[in-house]
Amino acid sequence: MASRTPPAPAPPPRLLLCALAWFVPGAGHLWLGRRRAGLVFLVTLPLMFGVGLWLEGRLFPFELLDPLVGLAAVADLLAGLPYVAARLLGWGDGQAAAATYEYGNAFLITAGLLNTLAVMDAQDILAGRK
Amino acid sequence: MNTTSHLLVMVLYACLVGVVGGTLLKETLAEQVRAAASIAGGLLGGALVIGWVLYAFPL
Numbered sequence: 001m002a003s004r005t006p007p008a009p010a011p012p013p014r015l016l017l018c019a020l021a022w023f024v025p026g027a028g029h030l031w032l033g034r035r036r037a038g039l040v041f042l043v044t045l046p047l048m049f050g051v052g053l054w055l056e057g058r059l060f061p062f063e064l065l066d067p068l069v070g071l072a073a074v075a076d077l078l079a080g081l082p083y084v085a086a087r088l089l090g091w092g093d094g095q096a097a098a099a100t101y102e103y104g105n106a107f108l109i110t111a112g113l114l115n116t117l118a119v120m121d122a123q124d125i126l127a128g129r130k
Numbered sequence: 131m132n133t134t135s136h137l138l139v140m141v142l143y144a145c146l147v148g149v150v151g152g153t154l155l156k157e158t159l160a161e162q163v164r165a166a167a168s169i170a171g172g173l174l175g176g177a178l179v180i181g182w183v184l185y186a187f188p189l
Binding site for chain 1: 134147149157159
């Protein structure tokens with residue numbers, strides 16, 4: 001008599017996975033069982049965002065008339081929960097006179113962009129492309 | 131923040147980007163470590179080379 005294998009768990013809905021992976025960096029990978037990658041993103045990306053704030057970086061406003069500022073604002077937003085928390089706490093005013101201001105901005109923007117790559121990676125894993 | 135070292139900030143940035151990049155690009159731990167080191171080294175080396183090149187062209 002052939003043995004029956006238990007049915008594989010249903011994959012998570014793609015939109016929900018992407019939303020969660022955006023909001024909590026690394027959560028998408030953790031949900032898909034990629035524990036090491038998930039933990040790396042969970043630690044590294046908020047750390048990077050936090051360093052950006054510490055270095056007096058600015059959370060840019062959504063300025064439609066200044067495309068570069070608007071794009072930087074989108075990149076900041078892509079960091080997910082760290083961005084929301086910083087906004088709620090009133091952090092990220094930025095000190096343009098500080099020597100580390102541009103470094104801070106680089107850290108903040110890069111954290112958001114890398115989180116976007118992590119979201120896309122989680123989607124690729126879900127789709128079976130990785 | 132005046133005491134923050136530019137080089138230290140650059141090293142930290144390169145290391146963090148390298149770790150995330152290596153994790154995204156490779157599957158096994160050994161490959162990820164190698165890729166992370168390559169990315170971080172490339173960022174640091176590139177920055178130093180560009181810095182020295184620009185040294186000849188003061189603003």
